[in-house]
Amino acid sequence: MLKKILIARPLPEAVLAPAYAAFEVDVRPHTHPLSGDEMRNALRDYDGVMPTLGDVFSAEVFADVPNPRCSILANFGVGFNHIDTDAAHGAGVVVSNTPGAVTDATADTAMTLILMSARRAGEGERLVRSGAWAGWHPTQMLGLHVTGKTVGIVGMGRIGQAIARRCHLGFEMQVAYFSRSPKDLDFKATPYDSLTALAAEVDVLVVAVPGGAATHHLIGADVFAAMKPTAHLVNIARGDVVEEAALIAALQEDDIAGAGLDVYEFEPQVPQALRDLENVVLLPHLGTAALEVRVDMGLMALDNLVAHLNGGQTPPNAV
Structure with a gap:
């Protein structure tokens, strides 16, 4: 039977x-x-x-x-x-x-969010769709040029390494990371033993840790306060790893330049305050959607x- x-x-x-x-x-x-x-x-x-x-x-x-x-x-x-x-x-x-099946797809989504946030792609598409775009000019919607910048990876497991490899090999980015232990990597990367110290040094901070009690609100107000005002946060991990209220405050006050999110603390609910912001890219949990x-x-x-x-x-x- x-x-x-x-x-x-x-x-x-x-x-x-x-x-x-x-x-x-x-x-x-x-x-x-x-x-x-x-x-x-x-x-x-x-x-x-x-x-x-x-x-x-x-x-x-x-x-x-x-x-x-x-x-x-x-x-x-x-x-x-x-x-x-x-x-x-x-x-x-x-x-x-199902660990191995999701690695590359999730890393690709992280790269999508890095580029969309840094180059203000969501904001630009909304401008064109609104019919308010007046045409190209030299200072229109200037964003962050990611090539050669520094990416910080929070959680250097399979997915974190795949993201770091794409950033390093594809965009010549310097890689730094915060993880439970140093990793034996096939590319140059600098480990940090302090999350806030990492946050202070990077241009893009990517969250790639597992969810659970140990990582709940790992990324909070202290991390946002440490980040550069030109830096971007990307989260493809679990929504509650990032303290959503603290992220909204950091974006509203321009403490950071932008964020790219595929996951949310109270998913599928996304706060109106987050949806109202122009400097955040919001995806509907597309990490493995292929x-x-x-x-x-x-x-x-x-x-x-x-x-x-x-x-x-x-x-x-x-x-």
């Missing part, structure tokens, strides 16, 4: 077809996060679940289902701070993620499910 799994969001057919071949599958048709009741029912009624961002499998959820039928949460995505892994493991539930990337993520999550449920093995990307 086939094991029964729940896929928490609609996924590309290239993922669903092999899923149907390997399991009895229910695909939830909605795009919003699972409710508390849906998560509890998923733990009771399925052998495995493929959740994703926003599906908050908390300690309370696991406490309400002390003997779950579900034995694996194969997260669709690299970030898994929405899952209480200690509570999951305590309930006998394996947790896995068909082939989402297919790769889905297949990786499926491999984790197959290994655990059908092969009795440790998933290749267990966390």
Whole structure:
């Protein structure tokens, strides 16, 4: 008899077809996060679940289902701070993620935000669309020329390194970073043991740390106060790594020149004060939004499910 799994969001057919071949599958048709009741029912009624961002499998959820039928949460995505892994493991539930599939796509999104913020691209497009553009002139919308500047990477993991490599090799940028430990890199980069000291030296500060309690509000008023008034912040990590109110204040007061955001502290809610600002680029969490990337993520999550449920093995990307 086939094991029964729940896929928490609609996924590309290239993922669903092999899923149907390997399991009895229910695909939830909605795009919003699972409710508390849906998560509890998923733990009771399925052998495995493929959740994703926003599906908050908390300690309370696991406490309400002390003997779950579900034995694996194969997260669709690299970030898994929405899952209480200690509570999951305590309930006998394996947790896995999809680390390698998202690296390049997320780094590409970071580069998009760096260039859009530095060159005021969002502001410029709004000007053209408004019909108010009066034509080119030599001092129109002058921004930051990123080539040769210094980029600071907060979190030098897979994604941080991919961003740094693009900045260094593609734009001849000097690389500095703040990370839990020095890294053995294939390009020149200067480690800092102080986040504010790093912030004070760079022209672009890119946030690429995992989410979770350890990084909540890591980027706050002290970091913005240390940054140059010509510097830009880019966040492709998790929204609550940046203290949103402090960022809004820094942008409103021109303490920093601009920001590029793909994630938000209370996503999908984006404060009106942030939306009203011209010096911030706002994307709707597009980090991995390319068909082939989402297919790769889905297949990786499926491999984790197959290994655990059908092969009795440790998933290749267990966390």
